[in-house]
Amino acid sequence: MNSRRMIEVLPARPSRDGADVAIERVAVMKRAGVDPLLMVDELRSERRDDFSGGFPPHPHRGMQTLTYMKHGGIVHEDSLGNRGEILGGGAQWMSAGRGVIHSEMPTQDTRGLHGFQLWINLAAADKLSAPRYRDVTLAQLTRLSLPGGEATLVAGHWQMGDQAGSGPLTELAERASLADIHLRPGASASVMTPDQENVVAYIYGGSLMEQGREITRSHLVVTNAGDQWTLEAGEEGAQLLLVRGEPLGEPVAHYGPFVMNTAEEIDQAIADYQAGRFVESAA
DSSP, X not given: OOBOOEEXXXXXXXXXXXXXXXXXXXXXXXXXXXXXXXXXXXXXXSOGGGTTTOEEEEEEBSEEEEEEEEESEEEEEETTSOEEEEETTOEEEEEOTTOEEEEEEEOTTOSSEEEEEEEEEOOGGGTTSOOEEEEEOGGGSEEEEETTEEEXXXXXXXXXXXEEEEOSOTTGGGTEEEEEEEEOTTOEXXXXXXXXXXXXXXXXXXXXXXXXXXXXXXXXXXXXXXXXXEXXXXXXXXXXXXXXXXXXXXXXXXXXXXXXXXXXXXXXXXXXXXXXXXXXXXX
């Protein structure tokens, strides 16, 4: 076995987005070792004022979003006519493709909110494909019992020790896989990681021990190549999102909600949105 090792640790930065929603963000759009992951946002607050404004209607093109809620609820609506509530433990995937306009607003009864949104890149050949959407409930997610904890599988096929399973979001698994792992204090878990894929971990609770270093919450751990990664929890346990993905190896041009390959394609996305062609193309 060729074991993975940490090569970089990236901190999340406090930010505001949408209608002044408080988030912690790790933007990795042009960083080695993370492709096809573009960004990780964590939303966590017990104060409704931090997120009450939500994310009013806004466009996307050329990328996918994966929203995973731990606590609270978000209502998704888009220009395709989709509407769905993402409640605590559920997930929602959207491929913006050639263009979609959507909103994400907290449910009226949400008092505290904790969730994540990941941006996953689309290959150049898929950036102008038809938009797609799917949501899954907590009951639809797959759970694995580990010797030192448990894993919730959202997308992709995973093997952890002698346990294996697949998450229900097979659409996302065309390009990336996501698992939510909880480890008890001092426990460890071995995860099989295809050598050709990039693998990162976002720590949102407790800490992870790596090469004698304790990595605390709100940090993204980037690894080198290898077909296995042994995760070791700190003294307070560890809660983390594990993301795998086969790199695209394509240029990234980014402007606001648009992710394309060239500046010219970004200009075209802006022009198409301003001309109202996003709704027409999604119909």
